[in-house]
Amino acid sequence: MRGGFTLLEALAVIAVLGIAAALVIPSAGGGDAQGLEAAASILAADLRLARGQAVQTGSEWTLTLDVSGRAWEIVHTGSGNPPPLKNPLAPAAKRDDRYRTELAQFDGLTGGRIELAGASLATSGRSVADVTFMPLGGTGPARTEDTLIWLTSGSGLEVRVIEVRVSWLTGQVWTGPVTMLGGFAQKRGLSPYHLRIANRRRDTMKGTVPFFGQSSEEPARSAQWGQRSFR
Numbered sequence: 001m002r003g004g005f006t007l008l009e010a011l012a013v014i015a016v017l018g019i020a021a022a023l024v025i026p027s028a029g030g031g032d033a034q035g036l037e038a039a040a041s042i043l044a045a046d047l048r049l050a051r052g053q054a055v056q057t058g059s060e061w062t063l064t065l066d067v068s069g070r071a072w073e074i075v076h077t078g079s080g081n082p083p084p085l086k087n088p089l090a091p092a093a094k095r096d097d098r099y100r101t102e103l104a105q106f107d108g109l110t111g112g113r114i115e116l117a118g119a120s121l122a123t124s125g126r127s128v129a130d131v132t133f134m135p136l137g138g139t140g141p142a143r144t145e146d147t148l149i150w151l152t153s154g155s156g157l158e159v160r161v162i163e164v165r166v167s168w169l170t171g172q173v174w175t176g177p178v179t180m181l182g183g184f185a186q187k188r189g190l191s192p193y194h195l196r197i198a199n200r201r202r203d204t205m206k207g208t209v210p211f212f213g214q215s216s217e218e219p220a221r222s223a224q225w226g227q228r229s230f231r
Contacts, residue, residue: 006014021203032112032153033178036162038101039114039151040175043072043164047131049085050074051171054133057082062132066147070116074099115152117161122146137171144168152181 046063051073053061060078075098076082084097091105103114120127123145131147132139139147147166154160159181165174 004053012107031085032160034113034153035106035114036153036160036178037175039106040162040164042106043149043151043175044175046072046074046099047164047166047173049136050131051133051173053082053085054135054171055076055137058135060132060134064130065116065119067116067118067129069102070104070114071102072102072116073101075099078135096189112153115156117152119147119149122148122165131166133171139168 002012009206020051030071050061050063053076057076057078057080059076059080060080061074063072063074064078067074074085076085085099086097087101088100089105090102117129119129119131121143124181128147131149132142146168149164149166150161151164152159152161158168161181162178163176165176166172167174
């Protein structure tokens with residue numbers, strides 16, 4: 001007879017409790033800022049869960065980003081055949097043998113529509129679409145730069161952004177403060193072209209990936225600003 005929880009089960013419970021607590025805050029107070037903080041807490045909890053899976057199973061686990069679908073998914077990408085991971089907060093119709101979190105299911109609960117804006121590496125600025133955790137917990141040696149992921153809300157000149165950072169060395173996850181996009185762009189040293197792209201309404205921004213990184217739409221203009229550090 002079992003006498004307690006395994007580490008894997010404990011990590012899953014912690015992640016679920018973190019998500020539930022994050023949802024209570026914005027539903028009580030409302031507002032885009034609280035919604036972003038809640039969404040970032042959900043993303044951070046899922047990143048920590050993916051890292052915990054990698055350490056627990058001694059195999060690689062990856063959190064993949066689906067920008068257009070406003071979602072992310074935890075998948076096993078290493079050797080072996082661990083049991084499937086399921087998201088207990090997913091809608092019943094989508095609760096299959098995979099762990100996928102969709103921001104759409106929280107629309108209305110988090111004070112507004114939250115967008116998954118994109119991700120890049122902290123030093124080189126190269127855009128990425130996933131974070132793979134190794135058995136020791138970090139993302140190295142395959143990735144030796146921290147990963148930055150952004151969530152946004154609002155439109156026009158009222159766009160807010162929050163940054164989630166993953167350490168390449170340890171896999172530790174941090175969430176930053178909610179910032180108006182204009183101030184965030186100035187702090188990060190982004191070009192006026194990137195700022196203009198970011199300040200468009202959401203319905204015209206869809207498909208622009210990365211949100212804050214190098215754009216293929218107008219490389220000549222953005223290239224003169226060079227690659228900026230996102231640290």
